[in-house]
Amino acid sequence: MLVIPVGGCGEFGRNLTAYVCAETLVLVDCGIQMPDDLSPGVDHYVSDLSALQARFGLPHAVVLTHGHEDHVGAVYHLLRTVEKPIPIYGRPLALRLCHNRLRRNGVAAKLFHPLPITPGQPLHLSSSSQSDPLGLVVVPLAVPHSIPEACSLLLCGPLRASQLVPGPDGVPMLPSSLPTDARTILHTGDFKVIAETARFAPRPQPLPPIDLLVGDSTNAMSMGSSGDEHIVEEALHTVLGSRQGRVAITLFSSHIERISHIARSCQQLGRRLCLLGRGLHDAVEAAESVGALKLPPSLLCGPDEAASLPRREVALLCTGTQGESVAALGKLVASLEPGAPAAFGKLRLSAGDTVVLAARAIPGNERPVSRLADRLVAHGLEVLSGPLYAVSGHGYRDELRWLLTTFAPKTLLPVHGGPRQLAAHAEIAASLGIPALCQHNGDVIELGERALVVDHLPCPGLAIEGYTVGEVGPDTLKVRRLLAQTGLVVVAAVQGAPHKLTVRTIGISDAGPRLQALCEQAARQAEAALASLSTDPTLTSHELERALGRVVRNVFKVARGVKPLVLCALGDEPPPLESLLDVHPVGAPPQHVIGQD
Numbered sequence: 001m002l003v004i005p006v007g008g009c010g011e012f013g014r015n016l017t018a019y020v021c022a023e024t025l026v027l028v029d030c031g032i033q034m035p036d037d038l039s040p041g042v043d044h045y046v047s048d049l050s051a052l053q054a055r056f057g058l059p060h061a062v063v064l065t066h067g068h069e070d071h072v073g074a075v076y077h078l079l080r081t082v083e084k085p086i087p088i089y090g091r092p093l094a095l096r097l098c099h100n101r102l103r104r105n106g107v108a109a110k111l112f113h114p115l116p117i118t119p120g121q122p123l124h125l126s127s128s129s130q131s132d133p134l135g136l137v138v139v140p141l142a143v144p145h146s147i148p149e150a151c152s153l154l155l156c157g158p159l160r161a162s163q164l165v166p167g168p169d170g171v172p173m174l175p176s177s178l179p180t181d182a183r184t185i186l187h188t189g190d191f192k193v194i195a196e197t198a199r200f201a202p203r204p205q206p207l208p209p210i211d212l213l214v215g216d217s218t219n220a221m222s223m224g225s226s227g228d229e230h231i232v233e234e235a236l237h238t239v240l241g242s243r244q245g246r247v248a249i250t251l252f253s254s255h256i257e258r259i260s261h262i263a264r265s266c267q268q269l270g271r272r273l274c275l276l277g278r279g280l281h282d283a284v285e286a287a288e289s290v291g292a293l294k295l296p297p298s299l300l301c302g303p304d305e306a307a308s309l310p311r312r313e314v315a316l317l318c319t320g321t322q323g324e325s326v327a328a329l330g331k332l333v334a335s336l337e338p339g340a341p342a343a344f345g346k347l348r349l350s351a352g353d354t355v356v357l358a359a360r361a362i363p364g365n366e367r368p369v370s371r372l373a374d375r376l377v378a379h380g381l382e383v384l385s386g387p388l389y390a391v392s393g394h395g396y397r398d399e400l401r402w403l404l405t406t407f408a409p410k411t412l413l414p415v416h417g418g419p420r421q422l423a424a425h426a427e428i429a430a431s432l433g434i435p436a437l438c439q440h441n442g443d444v445i446e447l448g449e450r451a452l453v454v455d456h457l458p459c460p461g462l463a464i465e466g467y468t469v470g471e472v473g474p475d476t477l478k479v480r481r482l483l484a485q486t487g488l489v490v491v492a493a494v495q496g497a498p499h500k501l502t503v504r505t506i507g508i509s510d511a512g513p514r515l516q517a518l519c520e521q522a523a524r525q526a527e528a529a530l531a532s533l534s535t536d537p538t539l540t541s542h543e544l545e546r547a548l549g550r551v552v553r554n555v556f557k558v559a560r561g562v563k564p565l566v567l568c569a570l571g572d573e574p575p576p577l578e579s580l581l582d583v584h585p586v587g588a589p590p591q592h593v594i595g596q597d
Contacts (some may be wrong), residue, residue, distance in 0.1 A: 001136075001157060001183045003212065003445040006459045007031070007047040009415045010422065010440050012362070013070040014461055016047050017187065017214060017415065018056075021157035022134035025056040028063050028153060028187055032073035033461060036364045038481045042472060045461035046074040048447055050345035051079070051442075052457055053073050060127045062378040063117070063138055064090030065189030066150035067097035067286075068254055076105040077464070083530055085113040091140075091149035092116055097254070109411040119151060119201075121171055124161040132157040137174065139244060141201035143191040144185035146229075146393025147254045148292045152201055156208065183447045185317045186216045186407060190349035190416070192226045192392070193399040197457040199405060211459040213409035218394035218426035225398045226389040233261040235388040236356065241269045243382075245353040246306075248316040250329045252359050253279040259317065263295050266315050273299050275305040276344055277328035279321025312351065323368030329355070333372055337377045351380025358389045400428050482565050483507065491526055491552050491568040491576035499534070501526045503552060506544060508564055522555040522556055545570055 007014030013033030018258050019026045033045040053059075059082075064072050067090075075098050088098065095114040101114055107520040117123065119142040126135025127203045138557060143152045156174060159182055164172035177185070187205075193200050205581065219226065240247050240262075251258055266273045273295070275281055287293035293305045306314045322437030325334065331343035349355070355376050361369040368437040373383045394404070412434055414425035419438075426436035437451055444455035462470040487507035494500040503519040503526065529551045533544055
């Protein structure tokens, strides 16, 4: 059996692990990765599967562990790329959330082939059409997480369907003795352990020895245990019952359990509930459609009705946990400014209201969240945040240690985290005498008597921006970051006036006499350089433009102490991108993060 972490190994997000068994390629999860401040303009990232498919062909199936975007969000890209229906296995909520994203991205319905799975009931997956072929057996195991219907997966193969044995209730189950060449993997997905019962996954039978544990490392650096959701439920109930103004709660849209608890508290305390944000409406609709959530219609109200009710009778659920200006909470904060229009009908927040940040800031998003909270406080609102209001759905160190001790795998493959998280997870395993493979995306691991890295397949992240896929690369992002830091100077020829140049700026400094004089000085020096260099017949037009760019850049550097980007466009052809990068790079290569409570 081969195990290939394609995404999420050394990063947060883009979670995807490929398993190859008996010539059958099965993908576990297919998620997106959200951009950070080093990727301005990018919507999200997906995994490039071209090398994987060139080696092993089309995936025979995709098995989803749960419905978070970093696990299901890129299924649309996979189906759009292969243009063939691929069986997508998952619990009902994950399939519905996946379907919603496919619909938003215009993927043809005929390409989506959803197949529900049931915890404890094995799937036999094989690419062969022969009778009773060898393949991979996948057994879903229900686990606690911050979204309903999350699963870990037990993968075993190569096995034939006929080798499964009837269980006590007639459901097939793994045999008590596996063939000598069969290997067993426990793919945890995202999980936590319920502390009071040490519950991870109810199992209808003893599990076979685990050759490899592919384990979530998100909170491998966090000491202790993640805590129980009842802590948050009680804290939010207290806030909803004690505040006299409106209470606005921002949380991850997919945190269905927390939404249910808030709804129950609102019913008990006489508050109407208003949902704000498309993602929240989508998640609630999906959860209600599969029976994972039930909100009484009489409890809900729209923004205009919420605005007309007494403030103590209203609670708002909002998107925008990470301080995004385009999310519901960000729009509510923007409407606090004098003269700003209301974002949701007549509904506005006001002094005396309370905002609860019921989600942790994803690493890298601490600043925008802090800025948003500061603006709320400056306008007289109370802001509550911290561990009382945001219990994680990912296991902490004590829970990871319990899992490794309980299942005693021969080897650990830490995934779902950056290099520090993977190293911390490996350190926990080492303290228990369990070897760990701290690998990178694309490493091909052969699982025999030992787990060995035998190859590497390139599987970079592809930037999705609007309708484009993979067109925004490191050079483009470097230019965008430089533009944000230094501004742009444009040098252009004056039409009808040979050897006459004009210099204009974007984002260099505020307009005024000093900037105008600097532009005129740069234009004069560039004209002098142009007159001198034009006599050299060996210079190409692009070389000439780069030389003039260096002259203009130096003028601004001497005057302002900062080297700006300079775009010199003298001919009909656009200058090459490298002409903008003829400076010392600013910043580091982008590293993207995503997280879900």
